[in-house]
Amino acid sequence: AQSVSQHNHHVILSEAASLELGCNYSYGGTVNLFWYVQYPGQHLQLLLKYFSGDPLVKGIKGFEAEFIKSKFSFNLRKPSVQWSDTAEYFCAVTKGGSGNTGKLIFGQGTTLQVKP
């Protein structure tokens, strides 16, 4: 069965620090990959997604993620975080191609706390 693992459960950074959140998945076939963000008291929002093509994906608010197929990874990065980036971040995967059912499998989430 597919699974998604996020290595960092709770990350605390100061403003302007660089961010990298790890995400690994277990599925050998074609995948679609996503990062979602959940700000306090709000619903999940899509940060970025990878379906195919350039493995370096740029999303909203200065976030980017790199798909490394050989490592089954899709790490999220941001060069300089802001206090407003404080939120819960979820990596998610779904089967790609003809096997796509739309069902997202989520990682356990990473709480990011940015200190002003």
Added chain:
Amino acid sequence: GAVVSQHPSWVICKSGTSVKIECRSLDFQATTMFWYRQFPKQSLMLMATSNEGSKATYEQGVEKDKFLINHASLTLSTLTVTSAHPEDSSFYICSARSGRGLSPLHFGNGTRLTVT
């Protein structure tokens, strides 16, 4: 942008009673809706997938007689937790998409259920 409304956002019920949670797509027709459950500090676990006009498809380990899902129209899906018990206390989140495959997924704000 597309909005998914979930109601109620917070509910407390007594053990043995049933609770209905509504998920509405406000500005698009949701051909597919997904119901997730999230325990504190844990990931979103997919409970079931519902397509308008057909029976929901439940994930392994989810009791379909306990978690009744009805997707009666293209804008409304309901989740009823029957004979609720304290262990059913959780955060329930719905999501909806207008098409299939790679169509964007929109999330509701979630419902916090507490069973006393």
